[in-house]
Amino acid sequence: MKVAVVGAGSVGASIVRELSGHGHKVVVIDEKPDAIGRADLRNSHWIVGDACDPHVLREAQLEQVDIMVAATGDDKVNLVVSLMARSEFGVPRTVGRVNNPKNEWMFDPAWGVDVAVSTPRLITALVEEAVEVGDVVRLLNLQSDKATLNAYTVPHGHGMIATTVGEVPWPPDATLVAILRDGAAIAPTRDDVIEAEDELFFLATDDGEEHLQELLAP
Template sequence: MRVAIAGAGAVGRSVATELIENGHHVLLIDKSPGSIRSDAVPGAQWLLADACEMSSLEEARLDTCDVMISATGDDKANLVISLLAKTEFAVPRTVGRVNHPSNEWLFGESWGVDVAVSTPRLMAALVEEAVAVGDLVRLFTFRQSDTNLVELTMPDHSPLVGTRIADVPWPPDALLVAILRDTSILTPDRDRALESGDELLFVTASDAEAALASLLAPKG
């Protein structure tokens, strides 16, 4: 897979390193000469250019990329880059970094963003996930499909403790994808029984979240 990353700061370089280690081809683009540090990510291609300019993206051969990641520290730039990548170069997947939470609502289909990554929101979700038992915590939003990755830790009082997964009347738009139990990641096999303290991961529609929370951890 060929991936272009706009923004060769600490975030862009870290993402590039991970992708290269996983066998992908990465191009880092930055308009600041001081950010072009080929020794920092030796396996990447580098381009000194402004990724907000059409000519720069043409030079980067963006039309041959599978993914465009906008990882600059400027939300306006990340939106412009995502929009150009999607509308002018038909890049199949765009990922936009959200620097300021107040701008998160902009990072959607209208600006060509397939996946928005908001570090403040993600950190807050991880804090909630670590301390909340019996509360549904939204970890990630898939904007194109209006679905979310959510987590709920089974409380002791849940009526479904000891119930086989196949016997649970799950909401139709909620899919159990994994169970975290102690230090293990378990598949949601039909005959597996739910236990107190299980961390359940779901992909679910937004309007099914309340029914899911009520089913697994009813209040009162």
Template sequence: MRVAIAGAGAVGRSVAGELLENGHEVLLVDKAPTAISVERVPQAEWLLADACEITSLDEAALERCQVVIAATGDDKANLVVSLLAKTEYGVPRVVSRVNNPRNEWLFNESWGVDVAVSTPRLMSALVEEAVSVGDLVRLLRFSQGDANLVEVTLPQESTLAGVRVGEVVWPQDTSLVTVIRGTRVLTPDPDDVLEGGDELLFVAAPDREEQLEQLLSARPQREDREAGEEDV
């Protein structure tokens, strides 16, 4: 797979290194001469050019790329690169970095973005994921299909603990994709039994997230009745 990365800063170089280790072909593009550090990622192709210019993208042969990553520190530049990659060169997959969370609403299919990655949001999500049990944590937003990757740690007292995956009626437009149990990563099977403490990863429509959270964090009915009796 050929991947072009606009922005050869620390983020762009780190992503390039990971992709190269996985056997992909990588081109790093940056307009700042000081950013062209071939010795840091010698296996990559390098291009000194402005990725917001059509002539530069022609030189980069963007039409040959399966993925373009807009990883500069400027949200405006990332949006321009994403839009050009999608509309002018038909790149199948465009991933864009969001530097300012207030701009996140712009990073959608209207600007050619398939996946928007917000570092501040990811960091806050990881913090929430580490301390929250029963609370839904949004990890990633997919622009296409208007869906999010979300995580919920199943509470020990959840009504779903001890229930088979196939018996659960999940909300519409919601799909359980992975169960993380201790050091194991499980592909959900209808006969698998959910356990308290399981980390469940879903792809879900935003308007279904609240319903999903209520389903997973619900207390046993017996406890609800006892609480009602105490109120009386």
């Protein structure tokens, strides 16, 4: 897979390292020449320039990438780059970093953003997920709030402990996609037995999230 990452700050550099380490081809766009040496990402192709300039994006051959990640610390830049990536270069998938949660409402398909990642909101959700055992916690909004990724930690004494996944009447608008148990991720099947302290992860609509709350309430 070929990925373009705009912004080589701490967040962008970490993304590039992970993607390169997984064998993906990565092109990095940053307007600061010293970012190349600072990030020390030798396996990536670098373009030095303003990503809001179509000529720079053309030099990066953005029309050939599978995914574009706008990871700068400026929400305006991330929005403009996402819009150009989609409308001018036809990038099939875009991910936009949200720095200020107040701007999150703008990160939607109208601005060319498929997935908006709000670091402050994600950290808040992870903190809540860590302390609120027995509550459904939203981790991420997907597809402009049309779908959500939710987590639920099964408390001791819950009624569905020792039942199989297939026996639970899950809502039709919520899908169990993973179980995290003792640090290991499990792809759930109908025959998997639910245990106390399992972390369950769901993809759901807004209605599905409410239905999960009703179903899983201790």
